[in-house]
Amino acid sequence: xxxxxxxxxxxxxxxxxxxxxxxxxxxxxxxxxxxxxxxxxxxxxxxxxxxxxxxxxxxxxxxxxxxxxxxxxxxxxxxxxxxxxxxxxxxxxxxxxxxxxxxxxxxxxxxxxxxxxxxxxxxxxxxxxxxxxxxxxxxxxxxxxxxxxxxxxxxxxxxxxxxxxxxxxxxxxxxxxxxxxxxxxxxxxxxxxxxxxxxxxxxxxxxxxxxxxxxxxxxxxxxxxxxxxxxxxxxxxxxxxxxxxxxxxxxxxxxxxx
Amino acid sequence: xxxxxxxxxxxxxxxxxxxxxxxxxxxxxxxxxxxxxxxxxxxxxxxxxxxxxxxxxxxxxxxxxxxxxxxxxxxxxxxxxxxxxxxxxxxxxxxxxxxxxxxxxxxxxxxxxxxxxxxxxxxxxxxxxxxxxxxxxxxxxxxxxxxxxxxxxxxxxxxxxxxxxxxxxxxxxxxxxxxxxxxxxxxxxxxxxxxxxxxxxxxxxxxxxxxxxxxxxxxxxxxxxxxxxxxxxxxxxxxxxxxxxxxxxxxxxxxxxxxxxxxxxxxxxxxxxxxxxxxxxx
Numbered sequence: 001x002x003x004x005x006x007x008x009x010x011x012x013x014x015x016x017x018x019x020x021x022x023x024x025x026x027x028x029x030x031x032x033x034x035x036x037x038x039x040x041x042x043x044x045x046x047x048x049x050x051x052x053x054x055x056x057x058x059x060x061x062x063x064x065x066x067x068x069x070x071x072x073x074x075x076x077x078x079x080x081x082x083x084x085x086x087x088x089x090x091x092x093x094x095x096x097x098x099x100x101x102x103x104x105x106x107x108x109x110x111x112x113x114x115x116x117x118x119x120x121x122x123x124x125x126x127x128x129x130x131x132x133x134x135x136x137x138x139x140x141x142x143x144x145x146x147x148x149x150x151x152x153x154x155x156x157x158x159x160x161x162x163x164x165x166x167x168x169x170x171x172x173x174x175x176x177x178x179x180x181x182x183x184x185x186x187x188x189x190x191x192x193x194x195x196x197x198x199x200x201x202x203x204x205x206x207x208x209x210x211x212x213x214x215x216x217x218x219x220x221x222x223x224x225x226x227x228x229x230x231x232x233x234x235x236x237x238x239x240x241x242x243x244x245x246x247x248x249x250x251x252x253x254x255x256x257x258x
Numbered sequence: 259x260x261x262x263x264x265x266x267x268x269x270x271x272x273x274x275x276x277x278x279x280x281x282x283x284x285x286x287x288x289x290x291x292x293x294x295x296x297x298x299x300x301x302x303x304x305x306x307x308x309x310x311x312x313x314x315x316x317x318x319x320x321x322x323x324x325x326x327x328x329x330x331x332x333x334x335x336x337x338x339x340x341x342x343x344x345x346x347x348x349x350x351x352x353x354x355x356x357x358x359x360x361x362x363x364x365x366x367x368x369x370x371x372x373x374x375x376x377x378x379x380x381x382x383x384x385x386x387x388x389x390x391x392x393x394x395x396x397x398x399x400x401x402x403x404x405x406x407x408x409x410x411x412x413x414x415x416x417x418x419x420x421x422x423x424x425x426x427x428x429x430x431x432x433x434x435x436x437x438x439x440x441x442x443x444x445x446x447x448x449x450x451x452x453x454x455x456x457x458x459x460x461x462x463x464x465x466x467x468x469x470x471x472x473x474x475x476x477x478x479x480x481x482x483x484x485x486x487x488x489x490x491x492x493x494x495x496x497x498x499x500x501x502x503x504x505x506x507x508x509x510x511x512x513x514x515x516x517x518x519x520x521x522x523x524x525x526x527x528x529x530x531x532x533x534x535x536x537x538x539x540x
Contacts, residue, residue, distance in 0.1 A: 053440050085446045096441035100459050110445035
C-alpha cells in the first residue's frame with residue numbers, strides 16, 4: 001500500500017535554531033496517527049511543514065503522489081503547494097474561523113473560491129458537512145455567537161468540505177475549556193471510525209490510546225519512538241516517552257490521598 | 259423570622275438597587291454636561307449679540323454683528339457647503355483607494371513596489387499640506403498643465419490624506435491575525451484570494467470608523483484650497499463677501515457656524531457607524 005503522506009529527511013530551522021532534525025515519516029490510508037511530545041518539541045512545526053504553512057529547510061514532502069522538495073522556486077513550487085493543500089485539511093488550535101462570515105459561509109468558502117462551485121452545490125456540501133459535526137442548526141450564526149467547541153467543529157467541517165485525502169489536526173483541543181473538549185474529540189472519533197486518514201498533534205493521551213493506530217513521540221525535533229498505543233504506553237522504550245507519560249500521569253492522577 | 263409581605267411592589271434586589279444608582283449617576287452626569295454646553299453656547303451667542311451692558315455707571319457693549327449683512331449673504335456662503343462636502347467626499351474616496359494600495363504595497367516582497375509606497379508616504383508627510391495644494395494650483399500651470407480648480411483640490415487633498423491614511427489601512431491589515439491567512443491558505447486559497455476574500459474585508463471593517471474621522475478632518479482641511487482662489491467653497495465665499503464689504507467678522511463667523519454644524523452632523527453619524535461596526539465582532 002502506498003503512503004498518503006511521505007516525509008523524507010525533513011529539516012526545519014527557525015533562524016539558527018534547528019527544530020526538526022531529519023524527520024522521516026509515512027502515513028498510510030485510513031491510519032490515525034497521533035504525535036505527542038512536550039511543548040517546543042517540534043510537533044506543530046512538523047505538521048505545518050506538511051502543507052507548507054512552514055517552509056521546510058531541507059527534505060521532501062509527498063502527499064498523495066504530489067511531491068515537493070525544499071528549496072524549489074517559482075511557478076512549479078506554487079502549483080505543487082496548491083496541490084498539496086487541496087489534498088490536506090487542516091484544523092488549528094485557535095480555530096481561525098473567518099469572523100466576517102457565517103458558519104455556513106465559512107464552510108462554503110473553500111468549495112466556492114477554490115473549487116469554483118456554484119452557490120447551490122457549495123451550500124449542499126457545506127450543509128452536509130455541518131450536519132456531520134452536528135452543527136447544521138447553527139449555520140446562520142456568526143462565529144462570535146458560538147462556543148469554542150462549536151467553533152472547532154465548524155473548523156473541522158470547513159476542512160472536510162474540501163474533501164481532503166488526509167486531515168491534519170494541530171492541537172485541536174488545547175485552546176478549549178475542559179468541558180468543551182469532549183464534543184470535539186467525539187467528532188474526531190467519528191471521523192476516525194469512518195476511515196478518515198488523520199494526523200493529530202495532541203496532548204490528549206487518552207484520545208491517542210482510544211483512537212490512534214499509531215503514536216509517535218517527538219523530542220527535540222526527532223522521532224524518538226513510535227508504535228501501537230498499547231505497546232508504547234505500557235512498555236515505553238525511550239526515556240523521553242517515560243518522562244512524558246510520567247508527567248501526564250502526575251497531572252491527571254486524582255488526588256485521592258490528599 | 260417572618261417576611262414582610264407588602265403585596266403592592268415586589269422587593270428590589272440589591273443588584274437592582276446598585277444598577278439603578280449607577281444609572282442615576284450616569285444620567286446626572288449627562289444632564290450636567292448638556293446644561294453646561296447650553297450655557298456655554300448661550301454665552302458665546304451673547305458675546306456676539308451687541309447688547310449694551312450697564313454695570314454701576316460703567317457701561318460697555320459686547321461685539322456687534324451686522325445681522326442684515328449675514329442675512330443677505332447666507333445664501334451665497336451656504337452654497338459653498340456643497341462644494342466643501344463634494345470636494346471632501348471625492349478627496350476621501352481618492353485617498354481611501356490610494357491608502358489601501360499603499361498599505362498593500364507595503365506588504366509586497368518586490369523591492370521597487372515596497373519602495374514606491376514608502377517613498378510616496380515619506381514625500382507627502384515630509385512637506386506641508388498647504389505647499390502641496392499650492393503646487394497643484396500654482397506650480398503646474400508653469401509647466402503648461404492647467405487642472406480645473408476643483409480637481410486640483412481633489413488631487414492635492416486626496417494624495418495628502420492617502421499618505422496619512424495608509425497607516426490606518428496598514429494597521430487594519432495587520433489587525434487581521436496570521437491565523438486567518440493560514441486558515442485561508444490551508445483550504446487551498448491563493449494568496450490573492452486570501453487577501454481579497456478574507457483579509458481585506460476584515461481590515462476594512464477595522465478601517466472604516468477611522469476613515470470617517472479622516473473625512474471630518476478633511477471637511478475642515480478642504481478650507482485650505484480656498485487660499486488658491488480657484489475653488490468656491492465655504493471659506494472662499496465667506497472671505498470674498500467679507501473682504502468686499504469690510505465685514506470679515508460676520509463672514510468668518512457664518513462660515514465657522516457652517517463648519518461646526520457640518521462637523522456635528524457627520525460626527526453623529528460617525529459615532530453611530532462606529533457603534534454598529536464594533537458590534538458582532540469577536
